[in-house]
Amino acid sequence: MSTLLHTVSMLTGEDVRWIDEGYVIFDEGKFLKIASGKPMDSELEQADHVIDGTGKWLFPGFVNTHGHAGMSLLRGYSDDLPLDRWLQEKMWPFEAKLDKASVKAARNLAMVEMIRSGTTTFLEMYHLFMNEFAEDIDRVGLRATLMRSMIGLCSEDEQVEKLKEATDFAKTWHNQAGSRIKTMLAPHAPYTCPPTFIERIVEEAIHLDVPIHMHLAETRKEVREHIQQYHLHPLEHLEKMGVLEEARWVFAHGVHLNEEHIDLLGRYQLAISHNPISNLKLGSGVAPISRMLQKGVKVGIGTDSVASNNTLDMIEEMRMAAFIHKGIEEDPILIPVETAIEMATKSGADILEHDHVGMIKEGYEADFILLDASAAHLQPKAHPLSHLVYAAKGSDVTDMYVKGQALMRNKELLTLDEEKIKYDANQEFRRIQSLI
Ligand SMILES: [Zn+2]
CATH class of the missing domain: 3.20.20.140 (Metal-dependent hydrolases)
Structure with missing residues (x-):
């Protein structure tokens, strides 16, 4: 199942190149293509999933x-x-x-x-x-x-x-x-x-x-x-x-x-x-x-x-x-x-010896995050790498993919029940504390 994510700004490759508008295609957990500009019509037609990344920054996880x-x-x-x-x-x-x-x-x-x-x-x-x-x-x-x-x-x-x-x-x-x-x-x-x-x-x-x-x-x-x-x-x-x-x-x-x-x-x-x-x-x-x-x-x-x-x-x-x-x-x-x-x-x-992980690059594992670039503390948008280190917050992350699988989309967790987990954490903390 191939996915094409388009209209996204991103950090790619070893040479830390920033693409203002580009797209990525990934399939079977790996990046197949990283490119600047807009995808071709044929690429859009061939993709099983198409995601619009407008307003987001893509970084390695x-x-x-x-x-x-x-x-x-x-x-x-x-x-x-x-x-x-x-x-x-x-x-x-x-x-x-x-x-x-x-x-x-x-x-x-x-x-x-x-x-x-x-x-x-x-x-x-x-x-x-x-x-x-x-x-x-x-x-x-x-x-x-x-x-x-x-x-x-x-x-x-x-x-x-x-x-x-x-x-x-x-x-x-x-x-x-x-x-x-x-x-x-x-x-x-x-x-x-x-x-x-x-x-x-x-x-x-x-x-x-x-x-x-x-x-x-x-x-x-x-x-x-x-x-x-x-x-x-x-x-x-x-x-x-x-x-x-x-x-x-x-x-x-x-x-x-x-x-x-x-x-x-x-x-x-x-x-x-x-x-x-x-x-x-x-x-x-x-x-x-x-x-x-x-x-x-x-x-x-x-x-x-x-x-x-x-x-x-x-x-x-x-x-x-x-x-x-x-x-x-x-x-x-x-x-x-x-x-x-x-x-x-x-x-x-x-x-940690995970091969082909940690960069947005063809042949690498499709492990990446998207950040909402619209926050006031990320303006002006001219310096995204600087912003990631010196201005961004963990809560700016909106989406996460690991090996091409979405774990979070638009801030919604897809594989964990967050409300139950927070409730359980408080319950378990009180229970253990009562045993000491
Ligand atoms: Zn330690």
């Missing part, structure tokens, strides 16, 4: 490279605490009470929010009910990289059990849902996983040929304690263990890294998910992203969970990524508009 959708009931539950106390005193006790119904409510809420704000692909790192989430994503139509997260502060038997669950999940779901779902293995962090456990996880990841995702150097305290215990920075420790060269790594945060560490990222082709808002809110610091980009490190953008953000709005995240490095380094040239967009789209897709 956003790729959120780090998050925990399962924690979405924790939005606003605890703010303004340091990361270790926030986790130990607030997050983990609440999460200990979560069950299948509450985690499902949390994830549905996250999916609604992601679709509404333009995220077509996301990473989920979580330890509960991952199979159920994969089934839901298959049905809802989003694209995702999923992993059963592992904390190794437990007996060896429990470690073995967690690793088996994680590898079974990775095997079962990798490249499923029409290849919309990819998987990784995920040791939670160096401070929650002993080196021997990390080594075992890396072995399995190499065997399964999937990448590894892990929180790294998020806070100064965590790095200091690692150095006290092992006399090495966590990244240097991983290098010494010999696990960096053998596997493909995507690290979340990477806040406390020096120049030598950035060289290591480059040498081993390690990727970083930059989560500026979460890092600011938890007082963790600012990752040296501009230095990483200058040294050719692949960087994507992530929101982390709504417990530390507190939204999943990738436009806001992208804007923060563009602002913060200019401010910190007193250099307005850093992270220009094109770089911010690339990190939030194509680089993110590359990091």
